Amino acid sequence: MFDLYCEICDRTYLVGPRSLSRLENTDEGLVGEATCPHGHVTRVEFGRAPARAGAGQEQPEQRLAV
Numbered sequence: 270m271f272d273l274y275c276e277i278c279d280r281t282y283l284v285g286p287r288s289l290s291r292l293e294n295t296d297e298g299l300v301g302e303a304t305c306p307h308g309h310v311t312r313v314e315f316g317r318a319p320a321r322a323g324a325g326q327e328q329p330e331q332r333l334a335v
Contacts, residue, residue, distance in 0.1 A: 271284065271313075278307055284305070290303065301315075
């Protein structure tokens, strides 16, 4: 579920994944199109997921003192 603002209706709706008609992974993050309950197609931008700490880097070995 996510909020979808429709410029034509000038209203925000709570919609589910069935409202998505297109979803694309771009350099800017997830971008797609969704349809409001009245049938208006709206562009949606979900953005990029935050990078995990140390992603792509070797993690140091962790040892517990006994």
